[in-house]
């Protein structure tokens with residue numbers, strides 16, 4: 179079987195970045211941007227050394243070892259596919275095998291950035307308080323024995339302690355997770371982990387380490403057996419873990435690096451002073467649209483994001499919601515034409531090669547709706563603007579939580595708050611129309627706003643009596 183061919187001479191590459199969470203998104207995004215620069219001869223000393231701290235990462239270790247860090251990235255859209263072999267991953271360390279090797283890499287003079295895609299949960303943040311959970315078992319363990327860390331933040335704190343003791347400058351910690359204010363959250367996690375055992379080190383980190391914020395975007399699903407077969411059939415490469423994603427790519431990054439950075443703008447990254455307008459745009463347009471596709475689509479019922487996005491009724495609803503209620507809440511976004519951005523969203527969502535399921539998009543909606551939709555509702559209420567469509571979207575979600583689609587089939591609810599929300603959905607089904615929206619953890623005090631409640635009730639009744647399509651028609655008439 180054919181092995182993968184390196185795209186360039188990799189002998190001279192020097193790792194300048196240590197990356198925690200070498201999953202599919204990193205391999206479709208940051209590693210691809212660095213690969214692009216290496217091909218231009220501009221980042222030979224910014225190759226990536228991957229680190230995995232989770233037990234499941236042993237599989238990535240085996241594949242990366244077997245394939246010398248190479249893998250195939252396949253970009254698929256509307257019947258077309260292109261591929262490239264990515265060479266920017268210079269190595270991979272499975273941390274439980276040799277924790278000291280990870281710390282040695284992190285304290286090397288050549289390492290100037292430690293980057294992260296460790297998922298939202300990986301930051302160990304209490305959502306309600308916005309603070310690091312210092313009493314979680316893993317944080318306590320790493321605090322009790324800081325020289326032998328097991329978590330991402332334990333490793334970062336110990337490496338920073340060693341660098342400081344050796345008189346080296348600290349590396350920059352660059353989060354690339356899909357979190358609003360990801361740099362701020364990484365800062366909170368690192369400083370809080372340090373503070374448990376060494377408050378003075380925590381202060382030094384607070385004053386000396388840089389945590390740039392970023393907005394990252396590229397829809398990258400989990401690799402399937404079909405993806406592996408596709409690479410084998412079409413490119414002749416035997417790749418145990420290729421990555422398939424959409425062609426769209428966006429990375430907006432705050433320019434805040436203490437020890438330099440690769441010339442990422444030459445690879446298409448938008449390096450800016452303030453990431454906030456871009457983040458709000460993504461969360462309130464892209465992610466809110468995903469919620470609308472998921473909750474209306476699952477009522478009809480549809481299965482995939484591309485089906486829901488191509489559905490004329492749902493598309494009309496989402497476009498109207500974005501135009502009338504979401505866009506008016508955004509700050510000006512430098513260099514972005516918002517109507518064009520919305521058109522691009524639909525081009526991306528209708529990409530049938532990316533089999534994103536509505537079930538995935540609806541997962542943990544109690545965490546997503548407040549960030550993507552309810553914040554917009556609040557801004558509109560404060561500004562005296564309409565909340566008709568946002569309230570309808572909440573009603574679609576609330577009705578879906580009753581668990582039955584329009585054809586009588588089951589809607590599975592996979593949500594970390596389901597113990598709290600499903601009993602409320604059951605009361606709603608019995609006629610208590612405001613039961614779900616009275617949950618303050620999700621909706622805050624929205625149930626006290628008469629206009630929101632009126633719009634919500636009307637849509638809930640209509641969705642229940644007449645279904646999603648008819649409700650959309652009436653709302654948009």
Ligand SMILES: NC(=O)C1=CN([C@@H]2O[C@H](COP(=O)(O)OP(=O)(O)OC[C@H]3O[C@@H](n4cnc5c(N)ncnc54)[C@H](O)[C@@H]3O)[C@@H](O)[C@H]2O)C=CC1
Nearest residue numbers: 199200201202203232295296297298300355356396397398
């Ligand atoms: N997949 C996508 O379309 C996009 C993903 N992202 C961000 O990237 C993150 C990762 O997504 P994927 O790479 O697609 O997922 P993945 O499942 O392929 O990889 C997740 C990685 O995170 C690591 N991880 C998980 N929990 C951890 C923890 N507690 N501590 C340390 N490491 C941990 C895993 O070991 C793995 O390496 C997402 O959660 C999101 O924040 C951002 C934009 C798009």
Ligand SMILES: O=P(O)(O)OC[C@H]1O[C@](O)(CO)[C@@H](O)[C@@H]1O
Nearest residue numbers: 298356394395396397398465468
């Ligand atoms: O859903 P997660 O794990 O936050 O990350 C994926 C995010 O990125 C996207 O795939 C687009 O970049 C969205 O679907 C989603 O918001």
